[in-house]
Amino acid sequence: MRLMIDGYNLALPQGTGVATYGHQLAAAAQGLGIGVEGLYGLRAPFNPRLREVLFYEALGNGHATRRPRLGSPAWLRELAWLSRPRRARAIPVAGQVLTGQFAHRLPRFDALHSAPDLFDLAARNFKRTGLFTRVAIPGGAPDVMHWTYPFPVRMPGVPNLYTLHDLVPLKLPYASADNKRLYARLIRKVIAGADRIVTVSEASRADILQLFPQAEPRLVNTWQAVRLPEGAAEEPEEEVSRAVRSIFGLDWRGYFLFFGAIEPKKNLARLIEAYLSLGTDTPLVIVGQRSFGSRQELRLLRRDELNPLVAQFRNVRRIDYLPRSLLLRLVRGAKAVTFPSIYEGFGLPVLEAMALGTPVLTSNTSSLPEVAGDAALLVDPYSPASIAAGLRALDGDAELRARLAAAGRVRADFFSPERYRERLARLYGDLFEERARAGALRPAHA
Structure with a gap:
């Protein structure tokens, strides 16, 4: 055939x-x-x-x-x-x-x-x-x-x-x-x-x-x-940690990560609003190229000397594009992947993070609960307060993160x-x- x-x-x-x-x-x-x-x-x-x-x-x-x-x-x-x-x-x-x-x-x-x-x-x-x-x-x-x-x-x-x-x-x-x-x-x-x-x-x-x-x-x-490059999930933790610190200046399991296109359906504006309300020292790293509507999604990060509420916050970092090998290292090293998208046909970032053993926060809408099962923290994507509560729980509860990481690997096997x-x-x-x-x-x- x-x-x-x-x-x-x-x-x-x-x-x-x-x-x-x-x-x-x-x-x-x-x-x-x-x-x-x-x-x-x-x-x-x-x-x-x-x-x-x-x-x-x-x-x-x-x-x-x-x-x-x-x-x-x-x-x-x-x-x-x-x-x-x-x-x-x-x-x-x-x-x-x-x-x-x-x-x-x-x-x-x-x-x-x-x-x-x-x-x-x-x-x-x-x-x-x-x-x-x-x-x-x-x-x-x-x-x-x-x-x-x-x-x-x-x-x-x-x-x-x-x-x-x-x-x-x-x-x-x-x-x-x-x-x-x-x-x-x-x-x-x-x-x-x-x-x-x-x-x-x-x-x-x-x-x-x-x-x-x-x-x-x-x-x-x-x-x-979910089909990861050979060895991506087995690379020694010490090597991934060293690469993340050397390349990005980030600590192992010391940052939240979003990756995907920057567009309205990905809900970056509410994620950023929720994150900024926490007052946490854990950085938020955003990896993704600008797409339709990205200016509005990133409005809280625009520098504006006339409006002190709109500034470039030191704990939010943006990266336009990464080769897949570097991106997967960044995923493995994250405290949690945050993906509160409004609508997804599937939601591959959720599955990739779970397969790599990284805890996931995602939405309770569209296909995302179907993909995540009970292996992710589900939030209301339309509510910055709900997203903030999820981030706060992941930030401060090591036991929750460990449980989600273990459950994520099991859930990912359904999509092997x-x-x-x-x-x-x-x-x-x-x-x-x-x-x-x-x-x-x-x-x-x-």
């Missing part, structure tokens, strides 16, 4: 939660003995001798296309591409390029393909026409195309699966910059044409069915897996790579049995 997954989020220079999902999906499928191939939308020239070089140049530098002017030849050419599939090109894996730099961003695909500008072009054409862009793989399509996000793209002739992680633009319309009408139209079209809709929690499944009940027959929850593989095996197995019964696939493929 050949499975293909898209590389849209995997190609982003600093990654996303969906990129982590793509890595997990590829590794789990390969663990089932499935051949996994990647489909990107990066530069891939006709000349095969330069194709590998220019593909990795685009992967390293980021890649974006220019929007053509309305009515220009390029604009008309893009519309014309809707009439026929966009052809991907095979990316040679000849070892010409040293690719170790991308180990954290590029799964060990059995084959690589790229259809230049595929995702940008598909988004523009969907906005213009409401139609999906088709893509073809010369030399033979895979047995399954699994899109890790609801893209307006389809591969003809094979089952198309789309992962719908959450419905943030529709559940929290004030917390994203998406065009809500366009997004709702896209989700309806994805659901109508998908062979399966995959989601990552029962909370997300319920949200999808509430707004799109027509998805029910083909909607499957596989949850996610082994269990994730079992859930994927059922997903793909059921799909192939269904297709075989319908005569769309030979039974030997099941």
